[in-house]
Amino acid sequence: MIYITVMLQILAGIFIIGGVFFFVAATVGIIRMPDPYNRAHTAGKGDSPGLLLSLTGVWFYWLTINPIESLKILMVIIFMLFANPIAVHAILRFCYKTNVPWMEGTTLHLLKDQEKK
Amino acid sequence: MIELDFLLKVAILVLSCTIFFCLYRAILGPTTADRIIGINVVGTKVVTAFVFLAAIFQKDSYLDIAMLYAMLSYVLTIAFIKYMDHRDLGD
Numbered sequence: 001m002i003y004i005t006v007m008l009q010i011l012a013g014i015f016i017i018g019g020v021f022f023f024v025a026a027t028v029g030i031i032r033m034p035d036p037y038n039r040a041h042t043a044g045k046g047d048s049p050g051l052l053l054s055l056t057g058v059w060f061y062w063l064t065i066n067p068i069e070s071l072k073i074l075m076v077i078i079f080m081l082f083a084n085p086i087a088v089h090a091i092l093r094f095c096y097k098t099n100v101p102w103m104e105g106t107t108l109h110l111l112k113d114q115e116k117k
Numbered sequence: 118m119i120e121l122d123f124l125l126k127v128a129i130l131v132l133s134c135t136i137f138f139c140l141y142r143a144i145l146g147p148t149t150a151d152r153i154i155g156i157n158v159v160g161t162k163v164v165t166a167f168v169f170l171a172a173i174f175q176k177d178s179y180l181d182i183a184m185l186y187a188m189l190s191y192v193l194t195i196a197f198i199k200y201m202d203h204r205d206l207g208d
Contacts, residue, residue, distance in 0.1 A: 009121055012121060013120070013121060013124055016125070016128055016169075017124070017128075019165070020128045020131055020132065023131075023132060023162060023165070024131065024135060026135075027135040027138050027139060027158070030138070030139060030142050030154065030158060031138055031141070031142060036148055036150040036151050036154065039142070039151060039154050040150065040154050043157065043158050047157075047158055047161045050161075050165070051161050051164065051165055054128070054165050054168075054169075055165065058125075058168050058169065058171075058172050061121060061172050062172065065175060066175075066177065069177035069180065072177065072181065072184060073168060073180060075184060076164065076168070076180070076183055076184050076187055079184070079187055079188065080161070080164070080187055083187070083188075083191040084161065084191075086191075086195075087157055087191055087194040087195065088157070090195060090198050091150055091153055091154060091157070091194070091198060094150060094153070094198045094201065094202055095148075095150045097202065098150075098201075098202070100148055100150055
């Protein structure tokens with residue numbers, strides 16, 4: 001039994017380190033990227049895996065303390081798994097509808113080509 | 118365990134530092150979309166920090182706060198986008 005506890009806590013540590021790495025990468029992208037489209041892309045790509053990884057890590061840790069209460073963490077994970085990409089999609093659609101200027105050198109306008117047809 | 122407690126505290130410190138960088142984008146962002154992105158990311162990070170706090174203090178009531186904050190930050194983002202888009206919250 002003690003082996004299972006130690007294994008779960010080592011797994012928790014690895015998952016939490018990975019999640020925080022994704023969060024730091026998302027922040028670097030939000031600061032350094034040139035236009036709102038790229039920033040929203042980086043925020044969505046970095047946020048969802050960061051939250052999922054770190055909450056899964058904390059879920060492994062809670063399994064060793066109180067397994068029944070840890071179901072709440074699963075509820076947060078399932079909710080954010082759907083909510084976060086939808087929010088980023090809404091942000092990008094808002095950007096496109098309000099004609100936010102593109103980065104210089106953008107050549108691929110798939111949505112504009114679809115509207116012409 | 119003691120080692121995991123230390124790791125969680127360091128993680129909360131790193132998350133707080135990145136929240137300040139996101140607030141930089143939320144305050145000084147050139148367009149409205151930048152501000153919405155910054156606020157959205159700050160909400161996600163605060164949820165994660167609350168779950169870490171629950172694991173440090175071993176109190177399950179903090180998880181309820183995290184769940185509530187997750188739902189509130191999602192509704193905040195969608196409502197803000199709808200308001201900036203139509204100047205109206207709609208039906």
